[in-house]
Structures are given as C-alpha cells and as structure tokens.
Amino acid sequence: MTRLDSAVRLRDVSFRYPGAEVDAVHDATLEIGGDEFVGVIGPNGGGKSTLLLLVLGLLEPRRGTIEVFGRSPQEARPRIGYVPQRASIDAGVPATVLDIVLMGRLTNGSWGPRFPRRDVDAARAALARTRVTELERRSWSTLSGGQRQRVLI
DSSP states (O other), X not given: OOGGGEEEEEEEEEEOOTTOSXXXXXXXXXEEXXXXXXXXXXXXXXXXXXXXXHHTTSSOOXXXXXXXXXXXXXXXXXXXXXXXXXXXXXXXXXXXXXXXXXXXXXXXXXXXXXXXXXXXXXXXXXXXXXXXXXXXXXXXGGOOHXXXXXXXX
C-alpha cells in the first residue's frame, strides 16, 4: 500500500501505563487500507481499547509511529470518530436526535444557540447514512440502546 492508501498505519508501537510493569501494547505493527473493515478481538485487558486510544491520539506511544490517513492522529481528528461502548449522555437531557447529532459539528469557533444551515444539512445527511432519519425529532430519552448507538455513529 502507498502512504495515501492507508487509513491507519502503526510501526513498532509500544505503550505502557504509568506504574505498570508490562506494556499494554508491545511492538504493534499494523496497516489498514482505506477500504477495509477490521475487527480487533482479544481477552479483557489485552490492549484493544489502548490500541484504539493510540490511533485516536488520546494516548501517546512510548515508542513507534502512528499515522491516520497519512498524518498524525491529532492532525487526522477531524476525519475520524469514536463511539464508546457506553455513551455517557444523560437519558434525561431534553434534546432531540438532531440536537445530539449537531453536537458533533461543534468546534472551538462555535458560538451561540443556532447552527448554520450547512451543519444542519450535514447532520441530516449523517442521519440518512445511518438510516435513522425518521428519528430526527424524537427525544434522546425515548430511544433504545441500539438506536442511540446508531445516532452517535
């Protein structure tokens, strides 16, 4: 694969949590193409979540290099997302599905209670891609767990 064909590339990546005696990730080398889907399986405590946090740039490797779309994970953040297994959005929050999706459009320069039309259009397009358009006006608190995951994606 060429550099631009790779969605994710790790070379000899190691990471150890402070106070730990062994690496959570040790000498990991991995390349994922832009058109590939990959599942990471393993036992509890096997380093799966740590690996993902490294790719997201939320942890820094002790050794090795990580590229996401040919850039550092921090530079690639506008192009990637992460949906945790358990979202910590209070079920009682008075927000519609569209409100929740629009939160993904917030940036450091965002201000005010209204979103520009391009953000609303992008949020609606995301709802369409995940096939939950009909939920747009529904309250977050009324959704099932599966519906919440799809909305967060």
